[in-house]
Amino acid sequence: MTTQFLVEQIRKKESFLCIGLDTDLDKVPEHLLEEEDPIFAFNKAIIDATHHLCVAYKPNMAFYEAYGIKGWKALEKTITYLNSHYPEQFTIADAKRGDIGNTSTRYAKAFFEDLGFDSVTIAPYMGKDSVEPFLAFKEKHTILLALTSNLGAFDFQTKMVDGKELYKQVLETSQTYENSENLMYVVGATKAEFLKEIRNIIPDSFLLVPGVGAQGGSLKEVCKYGMTKDIGLLVNSSRGIIYASNGVDFAQAAAVKAKELQLQMRMELNKE
Secondary structure (H helix, E strand, C coil): CCHHHHHHHHHHHCCCEEEEECCCCCCCCHHHHHCCCHHHHHHHHHHHHHHHHCCEEEEECHHHHCCHHHHHHHHHHHHHHHHHHCCCCEEEEEEEECCCHHHHHHHHHHHHHHCCCCEEEECCCCCHHHHHHHHCCCCCEEEEEEECCCCCHHHHCCCEECCEEHHHHHHHHHCCCCCHHHEEEEECHHHHHHHHHHHHHCCCCCEEECCECCCCECHHHHHHHHCECCECEEEEECHHHHCCCCCCCHHHHHHHHHHHHHHHHHHHHCCC
16 A cells, blocks of 8 residues: 555545544444454444545554454454455554564564554654664555644653654654655644644654544644645544444444545545
8 A cells, every 4th residue: 555545545535534443342232242253243334334435444453452362353354354345445553562673573564464454553652673663564654653632642742852842853753764754643633733833844744643523633623734735644533433323223323424524524625
């Protein structure tokens, strides 16, 4: 999945929506619990109902690892289904890994080679030698946590270090890494007011933007300050879409919510 192909899909679908597959068995419709693999059954139904409205899917690893081997098998079936039936979708392993050397290489192999994801989220706290093993996979994308949407982001990310916020130093330093052209960054929608300064540092990089919807982020503000000539945005919504209903109509309800966001995105794209 090249960046050029991703941009083409965004323009074709008039959407830069990413749907988070944060599948929780405590929240899925009860009738699915009778399925042999309720996690995969839920994911498959959501994907089939929404694939024409989005350009990316983002399973959060915690929601699969929590169920042990059953969860991991459901994840494997989900990514295999996406890659075989909807190969135009950009896939993100929301794993937030970050370790050094050979450990990072093994994490990269797990998500890029074994499971076949297009990208993986990485925590940059341990620096260059924790990130470059992921960047060594030149046909894949590494998505660094830069400025996240949670309240605790202010604990460290915006702290001033030598006269500059730490998240800005992460952005600047990461651009010196080998194969940095394959970097994307997580910037929360609840931090939209920071996007103008972020774009001064990384004017062309794609941003994965969580926090629109359930966390209250503004799509208009994100687009106003974050959109580039090649769009440069993947806006994620998870709970607001996949749990729109807990009845038998859950997939159709998810499609309705996804369509609402897609129409808003079409309007923003037409402003270019």
